[in-house]
Amino acid sequence: MSEHSEILENLNTLVIKASKEAKFLYANTYWEELLGIPLQHIKQVPFYELIHPADIKATEEAFAAVLVHGQPVIGFRNRYRKSTGDYVWLEWTARLDSEGDVVASAIPCDEKVALEEHDKKASTLLRQSEGMAKVGHWSVEFESGELFWSDEIYRIHGVTKQNYTPTVDSAIAFYHPEDAPRVSQLVSEALTKQSEWEFTLRIIRADGEIRHVRSQAKISRNSSGEPTSVFGIFQDITEFIKLNRQIQKLSKVAQTPATGVVICNKQKEVEWVNQAFTKITGYSIDDVAGMNLARVLHGDKTDQNTVEKIRNGLAKDENIDVEIINYHKSGKPYWNNLIISPLVENGETTHYIGFQNDITEKKTREEELLNAQKVSLAGQMAASICHDFNNILSILGASVELISLKDKEGQYAKLLSKASNAVNRGQSITQKLLKTTKISSPSLEIFKLDDFLRQEASLYEDVIPSSIDLQVDCMADLYVECDKNAFADVALNLIINAHKAISASGKIAVKTRHERHFNALKTYTFCKPKVAEDYLVFSVSDSGKGIAQSELNNIFMPFYTLREDHSGHGLGLSSVAAFCDKHGCGITVESELDKGSTFSIWFPKAKEQKKKTKPRHAKPSTSLSGVRILFVDDERDLVALNKASLESQGAIVYDFCDPQEALSFAQSNADNIDIIVSDQTMRGGIQGNELIDLIKRVRSDIPAIIITGVSSASALSDCQYPILQKPVSATTLKHAITDNIGSV
Known part of the structure; x- marks a missing residue:
């Protein structure tokens, strides 16, 4: 084995020499070690049989480029099958040798391919994430001043890589003319002073659309701490700005109206209330957060049937619209028009939204109107009865007088006297009944009520037994305008009623006071006085048995009485109501069982007038002869x-x-x-x-x-x-x- 052959055999690199027939003429032993296939088998078969089917075509093209065209190949990749059936990635370098064969070397690159695939996926995910979040990234190199934009920043600006190459100056030019100077200053300070920034400003896209963007910049440094680049993110927050503005508007809408708004979770626990809710109830969000409002707003006068209706409606997730008495934080009751609607998400109720309107004034007006209608209807009936009854009394009275004229000897004097007394009694009853109607017109007179009451005090003492302590305390010192005689009857009626409410001994207080404004807190108001700058309040209080709250709506009706023996005609308080209606006065009642009652009449203050002297007439004739x-x-x-x-x-x-x-x-x-x-x-x-x-x-x-x-x-x-x-x-x-x- 030559020295070169020994080196090739010991390399951790695959080396081959291939013929035109795509067979290995030479392959070093690393092939057998890597693939686990005998080297002899590797040389016997065309190498295409060992390549992944998906890579064969590309391999053929690369092999032809070297063999036919003599073009060297660098970095070509394909996959070879191992004895286990798995494939290994190889990266090739190949050329044509002097003999016309292909010589090549390859190194396994599984890890490199995996890393590149991971980077590719990461890059794809980054682009997708940037697109979804409308966030891009950018950088500016300190040395070159080169500006890099990610794909998302191109999209935000409405340009593409093909038609635009970003530079620092051209990028600043995208900003709104009012914002560009600030951006230019921040970029300059970042490049010269390594300053970082974060801002929210406006850009004008290539198509002219204005977008709101958020930019943040950080300084990148090398291992020596020297600045190398400015790196940052760039986010399109236009939709967020629009949504935030819409939320602000909706928040203002929720806070502005007189309607109280409350949002509760599925467990009916308060999560949010608006300012109107606080104004109506007196409770802030800090007071009621996490609480069930029924425990806070309900009280003694809250109708339990209505409460049950609300519970049933909530259990069925139905819309609710009721009128109910709730209680202010101060303890004062008020009428509430309550509307509740479930908030549904994905078919399930997640929250409840409630709308509250204080309708106390409306309910008071309705009650006053109903009372006025009752009094008016009763008055019309009384007037009709009185008309017919007075005609009958007139016939009886005239008949008695004629019989008296003919009874010269007085034979029927006693009977006629009884008949005359009966006529007078009937007349007295009809006069009392007529005082409960609107038919009669008062004879108005301006006078000091305190002076009048002091003059009448002795009369009151005569009708009240000594076992009852009667106090007359006049402190108002104001003028009123009313029918003096009618008021005398009203005052006497109230004092007699106070007397009847006391079983044996007790106290009756007749008082007057000056009030600047009509104030009926914690009292029952039958009718309000007409609006005035000042009021004189005439009140009669007793220490008697008191009146149940449920009876207060009825006591001013004609023929209605609370006396157990049903004595009297039940016309006293109805005449008081009629008096107040005719004179523009108000009536309030404060009563508690076993403690007593206070009836108050609110007179609008009148201005003092000088008395006019009536002219005197000659004494008329007293004879009807010849008339x-x-x-x-x-x-x-x-x-x-x-x-x-x-x-x-x-x-x-x-x-x-x-x-x-x-x-x-x-x-x-x-x-x-x-x-x-x-x-x-x-x-x-x-x-x-x-x-x-x-x-x-x-x-x-x-x-x-x-x-x-x-x-x-x-x-x-x-x-x-x-x-x-x-x-x-x-x-x-x-x-x-x-x-x-x-x-x-």
């Missing part, structure tokens, strides 16, 4: 009785039950009429005040009197004629007639 009276009423019996009574006093009476017939008569005989006496509410279309107005078109100086069974009806609020309330006695009617004839 010609046009008397109109749709109650035939009442007309007949009044005609008989008036004629017995010397009057001449033209009586009519039909107002249309009365009008026709008056239009033809106006000069023969001294005074008109007419009922107000009549069948036939024409009412009393309308009838008088029509007659006065013929003769304007005729005096007139209106009689009504429903107090001063609303149609008479601006009436200039005297008004008499039925039943009217003969004496009252006589004086009214003579007074009006005498004042003309």
Whole structure:
């Protein structure tokens, strides 16, 4: 064996000499060691039989390039089969020798191929990752100033490697004109001072689109610590910026409205609330985070049926819309319109979002409207009853008076006295009932309420037994405008009710105070006062048995009473409600069982007015002799009785039950009429005040009197004629007639 042959045999390199027939003419022993195949077999078969099928074509082409074209081959790779059936990668260097054969050497390169494959996959994954994250990487060499961009940075800028070669200056030119100076300064400082940076600015792509980008730079150094390059990342964050702005807008939307918003997890535990929620409930996110709101917002007045409805709806993941009483952090109850919707992801409920609206004001208005409607309806019924009842009382009263005139010897005096008293009692009841309606118009007067109460104090002491301590404490010193007589009845009603609420001994306090604003916290409000700058609050408190909260809605209704013996007519508080409605006052009630009640009337403050001096008239005649009276009423019996009574006093009476017939008569005989006496509410279309107005078109100086069974009806609020309330006695009617004839 020659020296060269010995060297070839001991090399860890594969060496061969191949013929044109693709057979090894020579192969060193390393082949047998590497493949595990006898060297003799390797030389006998065409080497294509040992090559991986997928590499045969490429091997044929490389072999032909050397053999036919004489081109050397460097770095060609293929795979040879081992005795185990596995394949080994070989990297070849081949040339044509002087004899026309191919000589070549190869080294195993499995590890190199695996490493290159790994690098290839890593490079692919890097490109894919950069594309998904919209993040690229770049570098600038200190010595050459050469700029490198990864594929993603080309894409972000809207250019390709084929049509653009990046340089530092051209890359800076992509930035928005407002941002480019800052980028230029940062790059310069990085290259000269080795400064690092991180910024978020704008670029303008090749197509003109503006994109928001984030760039970060670090200095790369060699083992000696010397800077070699600036390396960095470059990320397109345009979509993130847009999303962040949208989130900010949505956050502002969630925080801005008056609607409270709360988000809870599947376990109904609070995760987030907005500012409106805090304003409505008083609770911040720190107060309720991780808590179930039912434990925080529910209280004694919270309806358990509604709570159960909410629970069932949540269990079924249904939308919920309820009105429920919740409690503020301060303990004050409020009405809440609660809407809850499940948030569903991938078919499963993950959260609940709740919307809260404080509807206390709305519910209060609804309750006040309902109370007003109840009072109005009761008033209309009362007015209708009173009209008919007063007509009956008028007939009875007139009949009693006529019988009394004929009973010269007084044979029926006692019976007539009882009948007269019964008529008066009936009249008293109808007057009380009418005070509960809106029909009557108050006779307004401006006065100091404190002075009036001090004057009435002795009357209150007379009706209250000595076992009850009555205190009158007037501290307001303000003027009010109301019907003084009506208020006297209201005050007396409240004091008597306070007395009845006390079983034996106790206290009643009558007070006035000055309030700047209407404040009904922790009290029941039946109706609010009209808006004013100041209020005088008149209150009556007792130490009696108190009133259940469930009864407060009913106590101001006519004929409703809480007295166990059902004494009284149940008209006292309804007349108080009617008084307040007519005068624009408010009513509040504070009551607790076994501790007592406080009823408060809120008067808008009135300005003091100087008293006007009424003119004096000459004393009228007291005789009806020869007085010609046009008397109109749709109650035939009442007309007949009044005609008989008036004629017995010397009057001449033209009586009519039909107002249309009365009008026709008056239009033809106006000069023969001294005074008109007419009922107000009549069948036939024409009412009393309308009838008088029509007659006065013929003769304007005729005096007139209106009689009504429903107090001063609303149609008479601006009436200039005297008004008499039925039943009217003969004496009252006589004086009214003579007074009006005498004042003309």
